Amino acid sequence: MKIFTSAQIRELDKYTIEHEPIKSIDLMERAAHTFTRVIAEKWPTIYPVVVFAGPGNNGGDALAVARMLTDMGYQVQTFLFNITGSLSADCAENKQRLISKKGFSLFTEVTQEFDPPKLEKGMLVVDGLFGAGLNRPLAGGFASLVKYINASQADIVSLDVPSGLMTEDNTYNVRANIIRANMTLTLQQPKLSFLFAEHQQFLGEVRILDIRLSQEAISKLDATYRIVEESNVRQLLRDRDAFAHKGTMGHALIIAGSYGMAGAAVLTSKACMRSGAGKATIHTPKRNAMILQTAVPEAILHMDREETTFSEAVATEDFQALGIGPGIGTTEQTSIAMIAQLRRAQCPVVIDADALNILATRRAWLQQLPKGAILTPHPKELERLEGQCVDSYERLSKARQLAERIGGYVVLKGHYTAICMPEGHVVFNPTGNAGMATAGSGDVLTGILTGLLARGYTPQEATVLGVYLHGLAGDLAAKELGEESLIASDIIRYLPKAFLRLKG
Structure with a gap:
């Protein structure tokens, strides 16, 4: 599913109007019918409704919704804010349709002073002040109105976007001046800002509503951001040849686990083999030998010369993938061995955990990473690499820049894990749950990615498929075990x- 910018959303509306063809006012009517249907399903007619409409097309949507709710028997009070004396054409038309209707509910056009209505528990506020076109923080009277609405106990439903929230970059927004909705009814596709953790407080339940915008335009428009869908992932899966043997299914090298962190090596290598690799070799300090031979009998052990740390690079000619970092520590000796290993890697590479922390303290080494390398930082690891971030948008921007700079893939882990591609595109993953916020979950992802690379998947295929599988396995586990006890x-x-x- 593509995620469009506010400019592309306007372009999509325009294309639909010109090519369906349909008048813009009729497209607005279509959207309003969809909004109204969902509102009526959620809130019965016993709820008094207060509609706040802005001067643009989002306000036009709200005025049409007010008219339709009135027709359905709701008690509706509508406030249209026309401070500058300038309404969009469709907003002005819907104003006339509302006030010319027999038996319409209370309507107030606010041009200067505003006496706000009393908002109480058991009432519904329809927020249609500002939509996807907003490009600056709310201030003045609108900011005060937002705070007043948020302070009430009324339910709030926002049309398309909670007023005050911008569709992409909210780095310098004023969070106190954003509507905190109980439900957001957004049109056609989610907005980029909906995927960030700090914005969930404004969205409430999100419903994505199809108003039949042009599918031709949707397919033509290039989107920087996408949400992967299961149908996309299914197409990536490769069949296993009936005559395959372990030598043809890929040999993965896992470098993981200092002494005391053998569990990281266990989780990574088990996940690697569960992802289809024919063989896995674990390079680890000598003292981890008994643990690993017992915990992962299917794996081959390759012992480091040191008792407790990773200290020497391994030849990679016989391997189809390398996963490095989980639990290796960050000592000087390990750091030097780690960069030596990456320099001599002759196969696709996954870099995680302590390997990322080493790179964060020696950022010049980033230039020496092999092309197509996959880095899997969580937000704090990304900030150690690229500097502190104000919010998720800035963090995502830095992850994108890092992927482009190294010519590789940055898997920024989170609720919607973002896979940043070397050419600048980003794919968000929809699977996974809060139960996966547990120690070792990242090691499992490293193992999955390494196993898929060993199987012959390209780095791009491995990241999309591997992250999706990781989250899906977590979802299936949570469904049976619950999120709280998931490990x-x-x-x-x-x-x-x-x-x-x-595989269906």
Whole structure:
């Protein structure tokens, strides 16, 4: 699913109007009918409704909704804010349609002073002040109105976007001046800002409503951001040749686990083998030998010369993928061995955890990473690499820049994990749940990605498929075990079910 910018949304509306063809006022009527249907399903007619409409097309939507709710028997009080004396053409038309209607509810056009209505529990506020076109923080009277609405106990439904929230960059927005909706009814596609953690407080329940905008235009428009869909992921899956053997299914090298962190190596290598790799070799300090031989009998052990740390690079000619970083520590000796390993890597690479922390303290080494490398930072690891960020949008922007700079892939982990591609595009992953916020979950992802690379998937295919599988396995585990008790090894246990789900 594509995620469009506010400028592209206007372009999409325009294309639909010109090519359906349909008048803009009739497209607005179509949207209003869709809004009204969902509102009526959620809030019965016993709810008194207060509609706040702005001077633009979002206000036009709200005025049309007020008219339709009145027709359905709701008690509706409508306030149209026309401070500058200038309404959009469709907003002005819907104003006339509302006030010329027999038996219409209370209507007030606010041009100067405003005496706000009393908002109480058991009432519904329809927020149609400002929509997707907003490009600056609310201030003055509108900011005061937003604060007044938020302070009430009334339910709030926002049309398309909560007023005050911008569709992409809210880095310098004033959060106190954004509507906190109980439900957001957005048109056609989610907005980029809806995917960021700090904005969930404004959105409430999000419903994406199809108003039949031009599918031709949607397919033609290039989108920087997308949300991956299961149908996309299914197409990536490769069949296993009936005559395959372990030598043809890929050999992965896992470098993980200092002494005391053998669990990281266990989780990574188990996930790697559960992802279809024919063989996995674990390079780890000597003292981890017994743990790993017992916990992962299917893997091959390659012991470091040191007892407790990773200290020497391994030849990679015989491997199809390398996963490095989980639990290796950040000592000077390990750091030097890590960059030496990456310099001599002759296969696709996944870089995670302590390997990222080492790079964060030696940023010049980023230039030495092999092309197509996959980095899997969580937000704090990304900030160690690229500097502190004010919000999720800035963090995403820095992850994109990093991916372009290194010519590789940055998997920025989170609720909607963002896969940043080297050419600048971003794919968001929809699977996963809060139960996966547990130690070792990232090690499992590293193992999955390494296993898929070993199987022969390209870095782009491996990141999209691997992140989706990781989240899907977590969802299947949470469905049976609950989120609260989910641990990283459960994700590995449910990987087979995730593969089966995708294979249909």
